[in-house]
Amino acid sequence: RMHRLAQKNTGRNLFVKNMTHKEATKARFSGQATRRLGLTETVPFPTIAEAVKACKPFDTIVLLEGTYSAISIRSLPRGVTIKGVGIGTDVLIDAGSIFGTALTVSSAEHLAVTCVRLRGLVGARLLDCPSPIFKMVTFEGCATPLISDKPAGDV
DSSP states (O other): OHHHHHHHTOOOEEEEOOOOHHHHHHHHHSTTHHHHTTSBTTBOBSSHHHHHHHOOTTOEEEEOSEEEEOEEESOBOTTOEEEESTTSSSEEEEOSSTTSEEEEEESBTTOEEEEEEEESSEEEEEESOOSOEEEEEEEESOSEEEEESSOOSBO
């Protein structure tokens, strides 16, 4: 019985690589990608938004090396992790201006963010995200690293 419960709490890795428009179009429409898009590093999702749409509980969105635009996510399934490759130096989520927010999430239970750099006036804004966990996250140039309406679990 315990083994079945453990299996339910194990999600998939959904890979994302920041791509040009041309690369993203090719990735979406290649024969190989139609069935396996995002499930391997060789056929990653072209945007974080597409990985979020495919997310199920306890999945991990793996951001491959690169710089990503600011992310605004309305809702995530329970237990999702947003994870950069490496030790937080190879993946940057950039607000794009000194007044922006790098990561905004509304409604995510047990959200974890690891191994990324966040750059903007506000690093992360979390609304209705109880007990978020931030590990090995670097806040660059952030006047306010984290704004949350719930207490943080581990920052």
